[in-house]
Amino acid sequence: MQTDQLLSLFGGVLLLLGLIAFFLGRAKAARVRAGGSTMHAQPDQYAWFAVLATAGPAIVVSAVGAFLLLLLEVEIPQLGLLAGSLAVAAIGLGVGMRQVRPDFHARKAIERVIRGALLTAALISILTTFGILISIVFEALRFFQMHSFWEFITGTVWNPGASFLAAAGRAEEGASAAQFGSLPLFAGTFMITAIAMLVAIPVGLLAAIYMAEFAPRGVRTLAKPTLEVLAGIPTVVYGFFAAITVAPIIVSIANAFGLDAAFNNAVAPGIVMGIMIIPFISSLSDDVINSVPDSMRQGALALGMTKGETIRDVVIPAALPGIISASLLAVSRALGETMIVVMAAGMRPNLTANPFEDMTTVTVRIVAALTGDLEFESAETLSAFALGLVLFAVTLSLNLVSVLMIRRFREKYRVNNL
Amino acid sequence: MNIQAVSRHTGGSVPEVGQPHTRNETACHDLSIRVRDLSLWYGDSQALKGLDIDLFQKNITALIGPSGCGKSTFLRCLNRMNDLIPGVRIEGLVEMDGRDVNQVKMDEVALRRRVGMVFQKPNPFPKSIYENIAYAPRMHDLVSRKPEQDELVEKALRDAGLWEEVKDKLHQPGTSLSGGQQQRLCIARAIAVQPDVILMDEPTSALDPISTATIEDLMDRLKKQFTIITVTHNMQQAARVADYTAFFHLGEIIEYNDTNTMFANPATRKAEDYITGRYG
Amino acid sequence: MSQTFDEISAQLRRRHRRSARLKWVSMGALGLAGLFLLWFFSDMLGKGLPAFQQAQIQVEIDYNEDAARMGRAALDRDLSRLVSRTFERMIPVQMRENPELLGSKETRWVLADSEVDQYLKGHRHKLNDAQRALVDELEAEGRVELRFNTTFFTTGDSKMPEASGILSAAVGTIMTMLVTLAIAFPIGVMTAVYLEEFAPDNRFTQAIEININNLAAIPSILFGLLGLAIFINFFGVPRSSPLVGGMTLALMTLPVIIIATRTALRSVPDAIRHAAFGVGCSRWQVVRDHVLPLAMPGIMTGSIIGLAQAMGETAPLIIVGMVAFIPDVSASLTEAATVLPAQVFTWAGEPEKAFVEKTAGGILVLLAILIFLNATAVILRKKFERRW
Known part of the structure; x- marks a missing residue:
């Protein structure tokens, strides 16, 4: 029998048993109650308990069985597993029916199960983080067994080309050994991130200052959601925009100044990434500026400061931890951004300080390493995980620092409000 | 000199509007701020109803009255802090140094340079103690060189009676001080720009009794140099520190008088009820 | 004696000018951001229409x-x-099927x-x-x-620009989103309910909280690495399939839904919980019958926004192989499929000029769907917004 037939048979029988459990349980509970005994719970609650007792253990047994069968390749006959789980379901039905007694807390039992289910759901979020960590660390370790960690961190040449020959057992044919020096990739990543921040931080911060301090209420209620449209545009769309529209403009501007510019220069993705991040900075900064207590502004104004001086010398310094924290989050976002650079930045690892040259980034190389028809075991494929590990570590620490800063900012103003 | 009650609403005849009922003979009587028929609306609701009052230089005038009576609103009219609230409309005259401060032509920043303010809750800037004081004089070009600035900071802190407590930690944040110290820092900050008038909006209501006493002593010393107008909830405080007292009720000045007379022998029934604690 | 008003005003002139400059510069920054938006949309419309x-x-x-x-x-x-x-x-082909056409x-x-x-x-x-x-x-x-x-809406991908369409990508998107929602919605809501209504405030709960906040800020491409290493290589889920794509995106959407649900639950005032406890409801009954129904609009809004985010995501899907060339529509969860943003990515890489237009056209369709989803969320929020 096919797996899906087995599955539907299992599901069908289980559903049937569940229905039987529900109605039998309710009928029995109703009978007991009609018999005059005071029960701890409603008949429906007994019925649901019977259903849980029937289906719960059976599903657990079959899931464990399937897991053993598929992943650990333990020899279990499929039919036997099916029969076993259904037998468990039948036993569960019997136990559930026996528990329909006046002194049994069916509701409490159900709620314990629900609470357990909720807790399990909450655990999945932890499992996800660990999943990311484990999957990346595990594969990255395999990479570092092949290539030295030190070379990876400090090397200036990224040339994975020959590695797949090595994986195919033909290492001698490669002209040179594969080299995995990630410095040029990080240089490119930081260059593009820096350009993005040069666009996003001034524009975003000033826009936030205007919205929070100067704008009439109508402008503010309109401007904030409009800016947020920028944040909702998919990154693949920005990538297309950067490659097709912005890059040619950058090239012609550079040429007008007598500079040479590659079509996949670092400026175009940098600027477009900056545009994407503007609402991120403006929205967070606007919140932070708004949460600077009004008494600060009044204190400065009452000393005869102009509005501009009040903002520059009192409001912004007070909001600074929050603004820095927003900027750190924005940096972490720019570092991990993929589609814009995949579509608009270069593929060539290039250690240069000239933003008009083509440069590649960490995320571009991760995508490049994982989209070819390469063997998973090859060093190039695994290098993607090593790069991912560094990216994970950097963004995680940026996030943590930023969370700590914003928390301190909030605490500071709570304390000061005497 | 024993003139009748000021307010038209209490039915007394008004020989000279805005003048206090009686005058403190020992005090100096130069006029600082003259207010005539001042009304203020928040949207549709009228918060101040045709106030007339004369405020005198180098004196402490206390504004008392039940909460919501408009005394803080009135105080904020004197340095145009109400401009910051949207939907506020002001009519009438607030005259200082021969100029109507509510005119559009009047630069409110220049006004606030001459009319300082201390708030209910201490609000030191998130800067060092030194910077809290030096910042405004520097912006106003009152000092040009570092030694001058140091001198001015020390003088302001001495005048505010805070110097001895903070002279060793001038570069710690202003927020690290205790509540009472913070409020004295705010007073030092206000006097450092050498204003003519200092407005105080319930300056001690967030403080403990000991800090309150320190600040009351301070006010008494400061009135030699500045005109002080203070809002207070605390009747004893008004009686202790003020030369003149104005009693506000529902947006009107019911009675304005020499403090001693006001507390000993109030001219109006409402003021008497309030002072003796029958309501408010 | 202190200065007169006129003396002070004269000194202030320069400072007022500087203050005004800050106002205009900051207004200009907001205007610039608006111009970017305008430039972007006019460019896309010009290329895509x-x-x-x-x-x-x-x-x-x-x-x-x-x-x-x-x-x-x-x-x-x-x-x-x-x-x-x-x-x-x-x-x-037609002639083979209908021999009578000959002649x-x-x-x-x-x-x-x-x-x-x-x-x-x-x-x-x-x-x-x-x-x-x-x-x-x-x-x-x-x-x-x-x-x-009509071809654009009724066919799948093709190597010839005039015959390529978005249908297979649209079907792929729908299936992927179904998987995403089926996983992320129940788990997300359950997690939020647990944290907000049941969990004791201890180290463990705080750990989960920090975790969720971090999860929301992890670069999306790393979720792709997880999908590749765990779902595909370890569990053997078929590569390029809506199933693996949906599972990967579900993990990304999870924090969005959890955070939105918690906010919605928190906005239900405690008075309602106390009232329900007061009439003898158990904690679960309070949540099920009183808190959840009141929080539902907020939960839906958050889920729609999370869904819109997932729908525009490309990077993790590339890693799990959902950039395949899919000419025929397939409605299976385990066969290779592509999604709208991935289709846009594929077309953007085609050398023919005619594909630029197709790419921008696909982008317009994608943006239209996203704007529709977000507008729905906003309307939902406006309609059910309640002040307690």
Whole structure:
């Protein structure tokens, strides 16, 4: 029998048993109650308990069985597993029916199960983080067994080309050994991130200052959601925009100044990434500026400061931890951004300080390493995980620092409000 | 000199509007701020109803009255802090140094340079103690060189009676001080720009009794140099520190008088009820 | 004696000017951001709107014997270069299925070649002089025209620009989103309910909280690495399938839904919980019958926003292989599929100029869906917004 037939048979029988459990349980509970005994719970609650007792253990047994069968390749006959789980379901039905007694807390039992289910759901979020960590660390370790960690961190040449020959057992044919020096990739990543921040931080911060301090209420209620449209545009769309529209403009501007510019220069993705991040900075900064207590502004104004001086010398310094924290989050976002650079930045690892040259980034190389028809075991494929590990570590620490800063900012103003 | 009650609403005849009922003979009587028929609306609701009052230089005038009576609103009219609230409309005259401060032509920043303010809750800037004081004089070009600035900071802190407590930690944040110290820092900050008038909006209501006493002593010393107008909830405080007292009720000045007379022998029934604690 | 008002005002002039400058500069920054938005949308509309029109050409089809082997023979020699090759390829297939066609003739509007299409739209094209003259002549006779491009919405990907469409990507998106929602919605809501209503405030709960906040800020591509290493390599979920794509995106959407749900639950005032406890409800009954129904609009809004985010995501899907070339629509969860943003990515990489238009057209469709979803969320929030 096919797996899906087995599955539907299992599901069908289980559903049937569940229905039987529900109605039998309710009928029995109703009978007991009609018999005059005071029960701890409603008949429906007994019925649901019977259903849980029937289906719960059976599903657990079959899931464990399937897991053993598929992943650990333990020899279990499929039919036997099916029969076993259904037998468990039948036993569960019997136990559930026996528990329909006046002194049994069916509701409490159900709620314990629900609470357990909720807790399990909450655990999945932890499992996800660990999943990311484990999957990346595990594969990255395999990479570092092949290539030295030190070379990876400090090397200036990224040339994975020959590695797949090595994986195919033909290492001698490669002209040179594969080299995995990630410095040029990080240089490119930081260059593009820096350009993005040069666009996003001034524009975003000033826009936030205007919205929070100067704008009439109508402008503010309109401007904030409009800016947020920028944040909702998919990154693949920005990538297309950067490659097709912005890059040619950058090239012609550079040429007008007598500079040479590659079509996949670092400026175009940098600027477009900056545009994407503007609402991120403006929205967070606007919140932070708004949460600077009004008494600060009044204190400065009452000393005869102009509005501009009040903002520059009192409001912004007070909001600074929050603004820095927003900027750190924005940096972490720019570092991990993929589609814009995949579509608009270069593929060539290039250690240069000239933003008009083509440069590649960490995320571009991760995508490049994982989209070819390469063997998973090859060093190039695994290098993607090593790069991912560094990216994970950097963004995680940026996030943590930023969370700590914003928390301190909030605490500071709570304390000061005497 | 024993003139009748000021307010038209209490039915007394008004020989000279805005003048206090009686005058403190020992005090100096130069006029600082003259207010005539001042009304203020928040949207549709009228918060101040045709106030007339004369405020005198180098004196402490206390504004008392039940909460919501408009005394803080009135105080904020004197340095145009109400401009910051949207939907506020002001009519009438607030005259200082021969100029109507509510005119559009009047630069409110220049006004606030001459009319300082201390708030209910201490609000030191998130800067060092030194910077809290030096910042405004520097912006106003009152000092040009570092030694001058140091001198001015020390003088302001001495005048505010805070110097001895903070002279060793001038570069710690202003927020690290205790509540009472913070409020004295705010007073030092206000006097450092050498204003003519200092407005105080319930300056001690967030403080403990000991800090309150320190600040009351301070006010008494400061009135030699500045005109002080203070809002207070605390009747004893008004009686202790003020030369003149104005009693506000529902947006009107019911009675304005020499403090001693006001507390000993109030001219109006409402003021008497309030002072003796029958309501408010 | 202190300064007069006029002296102070004179000193203030420069400072007022600087203050005004800050106002104008900051206003300019907001304006600049608005201009970016305007530039972006006008650029996309300019590039993408032509994709909704496609050149069609009226030709006479002669079902002769040669045409049964090579479709091109059915058409006039000169015209045949102007007709889409996908149409020519269909002729022998049609003749095999309907043998009675042999010998008959038929005049029909058929899809024109993309070069004709680009020429008519005034874009760069590769037609030679003679072909251009012919197209001009046909256009004058009304035998070539731009019509609404139904092909774009009814076919899958193709190597020929004129015959490629977004249908298979749209179906792939729907299936992927179904998987995403089916996983992320229940788990997300359950997690939020646990944290907000049941969890004791201890280290463990705080750990979960920090975790969720971090999860929301992890670069999306790392979720792709997880999908590849765990779902595909460890659990053996088929590569490129909506199932693995949906599972990967579900993990990304999870924090969005959890955070939105917690906010919604928190906005339900405690008075309602106390009232329900007061009439003897258990904690679960309070949550199920009183808190959850009141929080539902907020939960839905958050889920829709999370869904819109997931729908625009590309990077993790590339890593799990969902950039396949999918010409035929397939509605299976385990077969290779592509999604709209991935389709946009694929087209953006095609060398032919005509694909630029298709890419922008696909982008417009994607943006329209996202704007619709977000507008729904906003309306939902406005409609059910409640002040306690």
